[in-house]
Amino acid sequence: MRGLLLFVVLAVVNAVHVTIYRNGESTDGVQVEIKPEDVTSGLTLAQHLSTFLPVDGIIDGATNVKExxxxxxxxxxxxxxENYDQINENERLYLVAxxxxxxxxxxxxxxxxxxESxxxxxxxxxxxxxxxxxxxxxxxxxLFTNEEADGLVNRILEIDNEHSKLQRSYVGHENGLKKTSTVRTSENAFDSESEIAVSLNKRAFDLLGIGTYKDDMADGLQLLRYQQKQAYIAHTDYFGVHTSPEWNWDPKYGGSNRFATVFLYLSNVTRGGQTxxxxxxxxxxxxxxxxxxxxxLSIFEKGSWEEDMAIKCHTKLASYPRxxxxxxxxxxxxxxxxxxxSEHGGCPVLDGTKWAANLWVWNKRRYGLDGDxxxxxxxxxxxxxxxxxxxTTFMQEIDANSHAFFESYDNHEWTFKDxxxxxxxxxxxxxxxxxxxTITVPQSEKPKDEL
Structure with a gap:
């Protein structure tokens, strides 16, 4: 009898009860009992739980069938x-395809x-x-400190590279094509190299729970300045699936697009400037x-989109800059x-200056790095x-009559200096x-001052 009782107790102990959900969901969960033999690995657990809750995944373009x-x-x-010991009684678990x-x-x-990061x-x-x-x-x-916020603002003002320095914000997806818009009046700069920028990118990957940082899955840190009246009308950060024919922009069909945005406030704003x-x-x-x-509202032209947006920014979901x-x-x-x-906008600044930065993380290798x-x-x-x-980042010193080797991508800019x-x-x-x-300097036999 005691042996039977011990067996029953052990059977109860060696099982946990959880609620499982599809990736990112908080509703329609299914209660499941998990035993040690169900978790010989993280993959076997995922496969086991999928029998209770099939997941909605990538669509195969050939068969049109979801994973x-x-x-x-x-x-x-x-x-x-990855193992049974990680699972707690009555916790929530999420299945990812x-x-x-x-x-x-x-x-x-x-x-x-x-x-943790x-x-x-x-x-x-x-x-x-x-x-x-x-x-x-x-x-x-x-996520970051007051000193880092100040450091990024200083960094914005220091960048003097023609392609990365503070200037009127552009729109669009094409590298090197500077296209402005009347509904985006902020100024921006880009920083992919500073210690703060690199660290923030790594923190964003930790925050998102997507593993080790990969620079081909993130745009450079975009640094922003919104002065009084400046704003960015409501838009999505992702690109439409028909943006250009040479790239698959639809993640649902295995494509690549912007996945998430981390937006940082680098200053306080007296009035306005919400997201x-x-x-x-x-x-x-x-x-x-x-x-x-x-x-x-008198700072705006009567009937302008900025005036209309300033009013609507106080009626809808908004995060205030701090x-x-x-x-x-x-x-x-x-x-x-x-x-x-996910449509969002940068509300007009009514008083003061808004300094900010954002990180765009892609679901896989980003546009512009499509070639080898x-x-x-x-x-x-x-x-x-x-x-x-x-x-603008120093890479190394190259000795006289010597060379250096690097892996790079289309449209990357390299500079030689004495x-x-x-x-x-x-x-x-x-x-x-x-x-x-092979890029050679000097490119001819002419004296340096004639190059």
């Missing part, structure tokens, strides 16, 4: 479950999750706070700042579909050393020139 079996299981802290990235679930308004300078976990389900928006705490999501209302119990009065705070919002759903609800890497040999034919820069910092040559790589290239 129905998950290959990863995440817990509520955004960690992949092959070739899709984990999406944080909303759970409920105000729900907080602590995320080795890159965090605050010595605290990054805190992700649920703000809105559709569009999926989170408030972020302890607004016009297709959603503010959560119940959260109030807006007072709607601007006639005197504040220095060292940030927001995360998704452009894609957990099943890979682009989310039109370009293998480049940089040849120094001078009888003295020179310096090699990628964009040891006094004088520019000798600027070269922008072009894919039509081949996947193996």
């Amino acid at each position: 129905t079996v998950a290959d990863r299981v995440y817990n509520g802290n955004g960690i992949i479950v 092959p070739d899709l990235l984990f999406v944080w679930p909303f759970v409920e308004f105000g729900h907080k999750v602590s995320v 080795s890159q965090s300078p605050t010595q605290k976990p990054i805190v992700l706070e649920s703000f809105n389900e559709s569009p999926r928006v989170f408030l972020i705490h302890d 607004v999501f016009p297709l959603a209302n503010m959560p119940e119990g959260i109030s807006h700042a007072q709607v601007p009065d006639e005197s504040e 220095k060292t705070h940030a927001v995360l919002f998704y452009s894609q759903k957990g099943n890979g579909a682009l989310d039109p609800m 890497k370009i293998s480049v040999t940089f040849q120094n034919n001078f009888d003295h050393p020179i310096q090699l820069f990628w964009s 040891l006094e910092g004088n520019e000798l040559l600027v070269h922008r790589l072009a894919k039509p020139d081949g996947t193996t290239q």
Whole structure:
């Protein structure tokens, strides 16, 4: 009898009860009992749980059939479950289909999750706070410091590279094509090289729970300045699926597009400057700042889109700028579909200056890196050393009559300088020139002052 009782007790102990959900979802969960033999690996657990809750995945263009079996299981802290000991009684687990990235679930308004990041300078976990389900928006705490905010503002003003320096913001997807818009009046710069920018990119990957940082899955850190009256009308960060024929922009069919945005506030703003999501209302119990009065609206042309936006920004879901705070919002759903609800805008600044930055993370290799890497040999034919820069970042010193080797991509800019910092040559790589290239300086036998 005692042996039978012990067997029953062990049987109960060796099972946990959980609720499983599809990737990024907080509804329609299924309660499941998990035993140790169900978790010989993370993959076997995913396959087992998919028998209770088939997942919605990438569509095969040839057969038009969705993947129905998950290959990863995440817990509520955004960690992949690999063994039985990681599973707690009554916790939530999330099934992710092959070739899709984990999406944080909303759970409920105000729900907080602590995320560890080795890159965090605050010595605290990054805190992700649920703000809105559709569009999926989170408030972020302890992502970066006051000193880093100031450092990025200083960085914005220091960049002097023609392609990266602070200038009128552009729109569109094509590298090197500077297209302005009357409905985007901010100024921006790009930083892919500074220590702060690199660290923030790595933190964003930790925050999103998508693994080791890969620079081909992120755009450069975009640094922004909105002065009084400046704004950006509502838009999506993802590109339409028919943006250009040479690229598959549809993640649902295995394509690549912007997946999520992390938006950082680098300064306080006296009035205005919210990030607004016009297709959603503010959560119940959260109030807006007072709607601007006639005197504040007088800075805009009567009937202009800026005036209209300034008013509407005080009626819809909005995050208000506060220095060292940030927001995360998704452009894609957990099943890979682009989310039109993610439409958002930069509200007009009514008083003060808004400094900000954003990180765009893609679901896979981003547009512009579609070709093979370009293998480049940089040849120094001078009888003295020179310096090699990628964009504005110093890469290495090349000895006299020597060379350096790097992997790069189409449209990347490389600069040679002498040891006094004088520019000798600027070269922008072009894919039509081949996947193996040699760039030589000097490019002729002429004296340096005639080059």
